[in-house]
Amino acid sequence: MRVPITTRGTLFVVLAVFFLLVGWRIQALPDYTLARVVQDFLNALTLGSLYALIALGYTMVYGIIRLINFAHGEIFMLGAYFAFFAMVLTPLPLALALLTTLLLGGTALLVTRSLFNLESPKKTAGLAFPLLVGIFVLLGFRQLGWIEALFLSMIATAVSGVLLELVAYRPLRGAPRESMLITAIAASFFLQNMGQLVFGPYVKGFNPETVLNRPLSFRIGPEEVYFTGVLLVVPLITGLLLLLLNFFVTRTRLGKAMRATAQDAEVAQMMGVNVHQVIALTFFIGSTLAAAAGVMYAIRFGQIHPLMGLLPGIKAFAAAVIGGIGSLPGAVLGGLLLGFIEIYVVSLFPTLSAYKDVFAFVLLILILLFRPSGLIGEDLTEKV
């Protein structure tokens, strides 16, 4: 995507200020060694890529229907819980596995039927058969590892996201934007409390047996840097998903339809784009990314909770706004920036660590007040 020159200038200034501040602070702190720099860098990269993944969902939805999907943080929470149950409950008894497969796969197919232009029965069967068999085999025969659970959870979460769109947001197409925002807030509360009701209001441990959890370390000078595989895998998976998303948005017909809808839904509709499908697809993709983020967040911090989506969700939203809401690279940039700021501020200014959660909001407000279009976003000034 083309980045205008002025934007590039702003970006440069922001990054320069950030690094100058970090550099100045590091040389002022005597016990801040290279090992800690590397350690913080790893943590920040992981946290930033998680924020980026969630922020993508916000930014895509906002780009297409101008709705701040407050419930996106709860979709993220659902992703983590689906993966948890996929790992804990498998292998299911075969009858139950069959039932779950039919329910989940059936809903997935029903929801995606129109999404991927599967109007012909042959094509639908071609997708349905492997999908249903795949889910059944995954559920029925052995305990799942986190990768398979991640995959299953991405499907289930995507279905939930599209259902949310169908039930809560679609009836409001064309309504005032304030009404849509209020609905989104209500949906967020609904999912939070439903989560507490169904999953129980307690913290659950999330520690799958993988090599990723094993503590590793390497030496830099006299000190050691501790990390786990998760810290390296999260940015990798994030990068992979981003490449996929970029390919999808820029190189496929549906991606083109999506960009067209984001630019002008009415004209896109006249050109033959099925706008409802494209919006559902946006929710589908956003929820998939949120599920991935949720599972990796759970592995990174080792626990899940029905309210876990609250803070990361809001911060990711802040990241999307900081980067420029509606812009995909902006969301990634904003997420990474927020992750780095959060980690480095706490690490470099220990006295400020109590204000950790306030930073995201302060940054959000500053950006909205002085550059509402975000660091590299399009100009969203409303015209008469």
Add this chain to the structure above:
Amino acid sequence: MRDRILTLATLILATLAIYGLTQMEGSGSLVSALTLVFIWSIAAISLNLINGQLGILSLGHHGFMMIGGYLTALLMLPEKERSPFRTRLLSDWARENLDLNRWLEALGLGFLAQSTDAKFVIALILAGLAAALVGLIVGIPSLRLKGDYLAIVTFGFGEIIRLLPNAPEVARFTNGPLGIKGVPGDAGTLWWTFAVFLITLWFFSRLKFSSYGRAFEGIREDEIAAEAMGVNLAYHKVLAFSISAFFAGVAGGLYASYLQSVDTQTFNFFVTFFLLVAISLGGLGSITGAVLGTAIVLLVRIYGGFLEEPRPAYVALFAISGLMILAFAFSVYIRRARHLRPVIEPKHLIFLGTGVGLMLLTLAFFSTPFVQQEVQFFGMRKILLAVLLILIMIYRREGIMGRSEFSWKLLFGPREDIPTEEQRKQDAWLTNPELNPDAGKGNNGAS
């Protein structure tokens, strides 16, 4: 004249009813429910000024209420609750100086400190002013924004205000996560809240029909047109924001007194959400609607406890499936009334099928332990409120009252405007060209 007499009569009746209620034995739960209705109504009316009359979505109301709550609590905290043992995180300076008695004595008004009620009046006004000041500070920069950006900024400010008392530097003034306990409950009584509620009602109804109120509504309908008509946008927006924050602060102070304590969880985002449900239900832009909405929503919250009691799972399963079938019937009714075709779509049938299937499955497995087990639905009331808000937004965006207010005319009809039989004949004569040769020529029918 009739309307004034009716209003006065209602007021006297309400006062008598409240007096009776406070004298009655065993009416404690009703009294506290009514107190809560009054407190939350004040907050809802104040939020309604921004969200309904000015047409700006503000999501930071809990922040303003929190400021009012904390300030009232600190100013009114009695001497024995101020000991370092009770308020561990409070700094010595705050412990000694954030005390209304001290301030009054310093001003030479020590005699006022004798009466708790007088002190509460001052404390509540100060709380409102502090909240209004913060509203001013928040409003001046952020009200340049529009739509959902503004909503997010107010949300951000509200959350910052909520998160700050936990930080160690601010905890010196707020006692951090421990909160402040032992606040005197004098202002949280029914009489007090009733009085403040009446004042609020009077103020806001006067405001709504004043030139300021018209200007607010002009801004809601069309900012550019309002500006062209000479309405100063920034001034009116900031004014409305500050007024709203003032009453939110007062409501926060009353609530702190009602609870006799305040901490960082007292005013979280759920407070704003709750108020949003109330004013959306009552009708955005209607003051009486806000009160009505608050009363209904509080009814669910206070008396909805039976929803969360433990009961056998089959009751819940039957309730869910029954509700699904009812919802199907309702949607058919709505679609018929709105002449939507087809009346029944496949997705509705799927929905109905799920409901019926669930009911049949429950019946089939009725004796299994899964269906017989005891279940408990924690948080059912909040879920209900969320569903209610979504349903309002989808099916009846204008709420119960719309933008209109309750009036006696609404109940008893417009007495002066009902034409008598004779007048109607006269009208017919005026507008009928056969009877009146001048009809249609100009200024006819105007008398």
